[in-house]
Amino acid sequence: MNADFSLYVGFLESVRPNALANKHGDVHIAAMHTGLAMVILEFAWFVMAQGEVFPEIGDINQETSPAALDGIPPGLSVLLQTLEFGGVAETANLTAPIMPNDPYRSAASYYLALLMMRFVWQHELAHCQLGHIDFLRDVGRHAESSTLGFDELNLNELEQMALSLDSRILQCLEFEADGYALGQSIGIQVENKENIDGIAALPRDLRLRMTLFGIYAMSWLMEAMASTFTRGRLAITHPAPIRRLQMTQNMAVWELTDLGLEAPTITRSVLREFEFVLGQIGKQWLQTDKFDPISYRTVFEETRVKLEPYRYVVD
Numbered sequence: 001m002n003a004d005f006s007l008y009v010g011f012l013e014s015v016r017p018n019a020l021a022n023k024h025g026d027v028h029i030a031a032m033h034t035g036l037a038m039v040i041l042e043f044a045w046f047v048m049a050q051g052e053v054f055p056e057i058g059d060i061n062q063e064t065s066p067a068a069l070d071g072i073p074p075g076l077s078v079l080l081q082t083l084e085f086g087g088v089a090e091t092a093n094l095t096a097p098i099m100p101n102d103p104y105r106s107a108a109s110y111y112l113a114l115l116m117m118r119f120v121w122q123h124e125l126a127h128c129q130l131g132h133i134d135f136l137r138d139v140g141r142h143a144e145s146s147t148l149g150f151d152e153l154n155l156n157e158l159e160q161m162a163l164s165l166d167s168r169i170l171q172c173l174e175f176e177a178d179g180y181a182l183g184q185s186i187g188i189q190v191e192n193k194e195n196i197d198g199i200a201a202l203p204r205d206l207r208l209r210m211t212l213f214g215i216y217a218m219s220w221l222m223e224a225m226a227s228t229f230t231r232g233r234l235a236i237t238h239p240a241p242i243r244r245l246q247m248t249q250n251m252a253v254w255e256l257t258d259l260g261l262e263a264p265t266i267t268r269s270v271l272r273e274f275e276f277v278l279g280q281i282g283k284q285w286l287q288t289d290k291f292d293p294i295s296y297r298t299v300f301e302e303t304r305v306k307l308e309p310y311r312y313v314v315d
């Protein structure tokens with residue numbers, strides 16, 4: 001295990017919705033682009049404008065539950081225009097974001113956005129703390145591998161650079177970072193360690209479900225964005241695979257069961273509400289590929305052993 005760990009955390013001013021983990025010298029870096037915070041907030045507004053989601057918050061009669069425009073996930077039109085025009089064009093046909101009307105639901109959308117952002121921070125921290133960056137650089141065996149890091153929008157590029165690596169290993173690093181972030185996020189609620197007053201004041205069951213919802217939303221959004229970026233367009237007819245969401249769902253069940261909570265009841269009710277939101281974006285987003293996490297198990301276990309000497313934390 002590695003001993004000294006230092007981390008620099010911060011926002012990067014960029015319209016491109018991205019997050020990254022890297023290392024300069026001995027200092028790890030976890031960063032979020034301001035564009036990602038924008039996407040997250042717009043997504044959270046859209047969620048809380050749906051009266052069917054967390055109906056116990058505020059007065060749902062105030063909400064009209066609008067569908068998303070043109071099947072595009074809320075917040076992602078900025079990414080699409082960035083890809084198309086190299087920036088948001090002056091002539092861009094920007095529509096006003098869909099926002100909740102009820103003031104309590106409006107407040108809740110900011111809390112949801114913060115919970116989603118926490119998951120991103122924890123995910124990037126995981127890449128650093130779990131030794132993923134040091135591991136990649138060691139095994140990369142490539143001219144540029146000494147500068148390798150995680151750029152969440154360009155995971156496929158990383159795949160090309162780390163040629164000696166099975167692409168499933170890279171996918172496992174993402175799953176592991178998601179799992180770590182999920183464990184940390186859920187732990188904060190279960191152990192009553194929430195430091196955002198407005199969230200801490202909510203009933204524990206609601207805090208927990210909002211946390212889980214934010215995790216599902218974020219793992220889905222990250223995969224949808226990475227795939228959009230790779231293909232240069234949002235593949236509406238062939239949506240991004242939802243492997244990460246499915247994997248996150250499995251990990252949530254394990255995590256909550258470990259904590260002695262009613263895992264199936266909680267995860268199923270949250271997934272139902274998240275799938276409602278996907279349906280409001282467009283029915284095509286509801287289709288699932290047949291992802292079998294079992295096929296990853298051996299690679300996952302082997303990777304964990306290989307990562308052992310690179311860890312900064314004890315498993």
Ligand SMILES: [Zn+2]
Pocket residue numbers: 123127150152174177
């Ligand atoms: Zn990642």
